[in-house]
Amino acid sequence: IDVLHAEGVVNPVLADYIKRGIEEAEDSNAHALIIQLDTPGGLDTSMRDIIKNIVSARIPVVVYVSPSGARAASAGVFITVSAHVAAMAPNTAIGAASPVSIGAEGEQQMSETMKDKVVNDAAAYIRSLAEAQGRNMEWSEKAVREAVSATEQEALELNVINMVAADLDALISRLDGREVTMLGGAVVTLDTQNATINHNRMNGVEDFLYAIS
Numbered sequence: 495i496d497v498l499h500a501e502g503v504v505n506p507v508l509a510d511y512i513k514r515g516i517e518e519a520e521d522s523n524a525h526a527l528i529i530q531l532d533t534p535g536g537l538d539t540s541m542r543d544i545i546k547n548i549v550s551a552r553i554p555v556v557v558y559v560s561p562s563g564a565r566a567a568s569a570g571v572f573i574t575v576s577a578h579v580a581a582m583a584p585n586t587a588i589g590a591a592s593p594v595s596i597g598a599e600g601e602q603q604m605s606e607t608m609k610d611k612v613v614n615d616a617a618a619y620i621r622s623l624a625e626a627q628g629r630n631m632e633w634s635e636k637a638v639r640e641a642v643s644a645t646e647q648e649a650l651e652l653n654v655i656n657m658v659a660a661d662l663d664a665l666i667s668r669l670d671g672r673e674v675t676m677l678g679g680a681v682v683t684l685d686t687q688n689a690t691i692n693h694n695r696m697n698g699v700e701d702f703l704y705a706i707s
Contacts, residue, residue, distance in 0.1 A: 495666065495689045496524045499696075504536025504569040507704040509543040515694050516551050524692070526554045526669070526684060528662070529577070532561070535568025538593065538616075545576045545623065554578040554674040554682055558665055559586045559646070559655075567591070571637050576623045578674045580655040581665055582646035588654065589643025591620065613639060630654050666691070 496519040500508055512529065519527040529548075548555045557577035559566045562585040566574045571591040574580045582588065593612050595602040604612065617638045624634040630653045636642045649655045656672075659665035670686040696704060 495526050495528060495686065496522070496692045496694050497528045497530060497662070498694055499530050501530075501532045501564075502704065503707075504533055504540050504544065504573070505704075505707055506537070506540050506543075507700060507707050508536070509540040509547075511696050511700050511704075512544050513547045514700075516547050516553075516555065518694060520552050522692075524553055525686065525689060526556060527551070528556045528558055528665070529573075530558050530560050530662070531566055531570055531573065532559065532564035533566060533568075533570040533573075535570055535591075538569065541569035541572055542619075544573055548573070548576050548578075549623075549626070549677055552676075554676070554684060556581060556665070556669065558659070558662070559583060559588060560659075560662070562586060567643075568593075571634070572620055572623060574655070575620060575627065575629055575634055578627070578676070579657075579669065579672065580627070580629070581657045581659050581668075582649060582655050584646060584658065584660060586646045587643055588646075588649050589637045590641045591616070591637040592639070592641040628653075662691070 498515040556579040557574045558581045560583035562583050564586045566588045567590045593616050617635045620634045621631045624631040633652050646658050666686045669684045672684045674682045
């Protein structure tokens, strides 16, 4: 099982890192890929690039909002909802996915027409992602339209995520035997007992580019 560490703003560097991580996990015949996620959100375009790579992956992708104290806000909600398995650590949060326009001086005003277009597009997108993974479409849409948020236990009760796991070892143990439906309808049964864990972190170039971005 390969593990990626996505901590910080969602931007093109993070999107490229996750794309590389998925491709390398596929090439090495990893049984699954886990993305440890802690993000305040980020760019819509980069978020969609990440999601496209997750949903089209040839191996199951697990998004794990962790460690304790982490969050999956804004773009992070979409990424979590899109995963084959979504999990959160204790004392984490998910939500507040309302889109905003950001410029050089911070948040920018949008016309009512543009705001409606952006919000409606985002709401339709997250409903589609939630439906594909059998998750709560109504709450997901509220995260976009009303900026609602939830704790890990609330998210579990609302069927926004699949499980709460205290740490990576607990997550891997709980994944064992779980059936995952891949794009195209193929069903994969996760066999995580005695799995070897490979932490695939950003390389030097990615780390530098991410820091300056």
